[in-house]
Amino acid sequence: MMSTIQDVAKHAGISIATVSRALNNPDKVSTETRERVMEAVRQLEYYPNEKAKLLSSKTKEISVGIIIPYISSYYFGELYKGISRTAKAQNVRIVLHELHDESGEQSLMDALTFCKQQGVSGILLSSQFVEKDYDLAISRLKLPVVLVLAHHESAMLPAFKIDDIKASFDAVSYLVTRGHKRIGIISGSLSNPVVGEPRYIGAKNAIDFYQLPFHDKQLVSGGIRFEDGYKAMNELLAARDITGITAVFTATDELAFGAMKRVRDAGLRVPEDISVIGFDNLSISGMFSPGLTTVSQPFADIGVEGVNHLIQAIKNPAEMKPGTYYLPYNIVERESVAQTSD
Amino acid sequence: MMSTIQDVAKHAGISIATVSRALNNPDKVSTETRERVMEAVRQLEYYPNEKAKLLSSKTKEISVGIIIPYISSYYFGELYKGISRTAKAQNVRIVLHELHDESGEQSLMDALTFCKQQGVSGILLSSQFVEKDYDLAISRLKLPVVLVLAHHESAMLPAFKIDDIKASFDAVSYLVTRGHKRIGIISGSLSNPVVGEPRYIGAKNAIDFYQLPFHDKQLVSGGIRFEDGYKAMNELLAARDITGITAVFTATDELAFGAMKRVRDAGLRVPEDISVIGFDNLSISGMFSPGLTTVSQPFADIGVEGVNHLIQAIKNPAEMKPGTYYLPYNIVERESVAQTSD
DNA sequence: CTGAAAGCGCTTACAG
DNA sequence: CTGAAAGCGCTTACAG
Secondary structure (H helix, E strand, O other), X not given: OOOOHHHHHHHHOOOHHHHHHHHHOHHHOXXXXXXXXXXXXXXXXXXXXXXXXXXXXXXXXXXXXXXXXXXXXXXXXXXXHHHHHHHHHOOOEEEEEEOOOOOOOXXXXXXXXXXXXXXXXXXXEOOOOOOOOHHHHHHHHXXXXXXXXXXXXXXXXXXXXXXXXXXXXXXXXXXXXXXXXXXXXXXXXXXXXXXOHHHHHHHHHHHHHOOOXXXXXXXXXXXXXXXXXXXXXXXXXXXXXXXXXXXXEEOOHHHHHHHHHHXXXXXXXXXXXXXXXXXXOOOOOOOOOOOOEEEEOOHHHHHHHHHHHHHHHXXXXXXXXXXXXXXXXXXXXXXXXXXXXX | OOOOHHHHHHHHOOOHHHHHHXXXXXXXXXXXXXXXXXXXXXXXXXXXXXXHHHHHOOOOOOEEEEEEOOOOOOOHHHHXXXXXXXXXXXXXXXXXXXXXXXXXXXXHXXXXXXXXXXXXXXXXXXXXXXXXXXXXXXXXXXOOEEXXXXXXXXXXOEEEEOOHHHHHHHHHHHHHHOOOOOEEEEEEXXXXXXXXXXXXXXXXXXXXXXXXXXXXXXXXXEOOOHHHXXXXXXXXXXXXXXXXXXXXXXXXXXXXXXXXXXXXXXXXOOOOOOEEEEEEOOOOOOOOOOOXXXXXXXXXXXXXXXXXXXXXHXXXXXXXXXXXXXXXXXXXXXXXXXXXXX
16 A cells, blocks of 8 residues: 555656665766656655665664653653754654653563664663662663663763752752751652652751751651652641741752642741742742742753763764763752741 | 574574564474574574564554654643553554644644654644644545644544633633632633634633623733733733723633732732632642642543544544544632632 | 665465 | 565665
């Protein structure tokens, strides 16, 4: 049903080799031939079969697999924008793969295998579950893989992200410069190697550095979603008579949204009663009232740098340089943090 | 470098035909052979080349192209979730394609061609720019295409969405049942066939139906983003002494976020001073304070129904039934609409 | 500038 | 149960 290069050749009265040339290297055939071919292509509504092209061509097109835990996540759009633009610009195809089972394990292995079978030349991985256990599996893949927004325990892989510890430190410092001394922390699970532990550590470091008081009840750790933030703030508020917190650092913006909502629901105001600083700078963070002051992660840039490195590594394996690449971040000031003299 | 079926055959000391069988129809070869093959596969780290498989196999795997205007849009995640789950369950591959140039035209054509070349068997289209002009191009594709969250002027294509007119009518009715009589409308561009015109019409119909007062200045139409909502509410507020509005219907949630922010920035409160009802029910809409009361679109279901119909149509073209399929929606009540006796 | 032919990595009747 | 061979739709030296 779909016409092939054979049909075009017959229709134009020439060989398939010439048709192929007319299509891919127009200047290698005569003008007349080229036009005959184009006409035939038009009439037959011919579309070259990519599969066949790829199979026969020497100069293999390169394609990369993107493995992402959760497409609905609020940062995915930004990240993907960076990835897709630079991939397209360099003519590399993208195979997207979502990890369905968030718990990782099998799911990641499947994803890796799937990508391999699809014939990708490299993989961009954004899962936080890349632990040592995967080293063997990954090296067996014989494919370059680079990490974005993730961290690799044994640092065998290049990873692109921001310096979470430093950024968290800075976020708390920001609070301090605004006069806050009693600061609560809403953290992800301390066993989470990206949004959990390092962001907690950075924040805690700052509290120690500035020699601020810190009571057990100033820290609540657990999930990283809206509901978790809501519940965490609830606990923080309950302990306020003993902690006296005036501000809170949250490990993610979503956590901050939940926390802010809880503050409101308690009849309190942000930032007058409780200041909040988040982490991520999702595209929606400015839409809230008050706008959320937060650490801005350069999601798009991380995507760009990540694929770029990957593509280089694909073209020349020697370019594959393990290690963690920290991208610049900054704090965007909006309205969720008040100045206080307290 | 990558091992092929040839290598496996040699390694196992049998023919490639048998290797192929051992891999695809394990029960068609002897146990011993199967094990030899598996062992060779393991040792050589063999992965079948999907391209070659697809090219040679009779029973073509089916894959669908998804064309979406903007991956960063807040509803994409939900929509894609529905699409990808049902596609995967039925073993169909997805080729994602974002329309870069929002203005449509060339971009849509390119996307269509791209998908065709990739060898997809059908296309799921979520662009709002599908006007009559494309009928020819689409029919030339000789591929089934179904629309989601979109509308097709000449209704030659199946389209899955909610009934925007009816839903908008209901949203305004909701306001009326809460005692509101003077209602503002923030609409998308009236020339937008999905979120613009129909949602305006539905809202206006309700205002007429309930014989409510309606002054020119009760309507602001234009964009559909946050900033547009902010500006629109500004105008609405400025005209409040003559319109006396107590509530506003917005054509999208993003518009509602902008509008709510403007209300706050004016020192007013939602819903006490101005009630707001949105349209979409994005996953973030409940995170705001107050939570946004809004028309809930079943994005995931729309995705599910859309691909399902598409896959049916691919398997049996007779199943392709043009027309608009309306999915159920509902209004989710949160806290942005107040009861009033005014 | 053009054509015949080999080859890309598989699958699948067809024989045996 | 297994193998030889044709074929999927292209590309690309190699001749001419």
